[in-house]
Amino acid sequence: MNGEATLRDGTPVAADRTYKTCTVQDLLSLEGNTTVITGGGRGIGLALAFAVAQAGSNVAVIDALLEPHEDFAELKNFGIKAKYYK
Structure with a gap:
């Protein structure tokens, strides 16, 4: 540099x-990046997931919940990859 x-x-x-x-x-x-969000199964974490997905980032959410909120499935509407990990 x-x-x-x-x-x-x-x-x-x-x-x-x-x-x-x-x-x-x-x-x-954030296009081409992957953002890892802890506690993103609902609430503020899920809102952050939507924000970074809108900016073009793939999303990996880690949460203690067995399943994320039903709106999690809508993340893929941004044309990104979204994966949930318990």
Whole structure:
């Protein structure tokens, strides 16, 4: 690294002036990542799962509940992989 600011693909920001057209969604995208959420079977944890799924992240939820809340199945509507672990 030479200390230059770069985009996720390694393109120097100043070189192509992408910063002028970059959106908040581009900057905060989680696409291609997997987020692990403990206690995500319901409540605040499940709300967080929906937020990161909307940002493009796959979701792995770990919880003590035997089954997650019924809304957990809707995470896949974001086009991501969602898996529940007890």
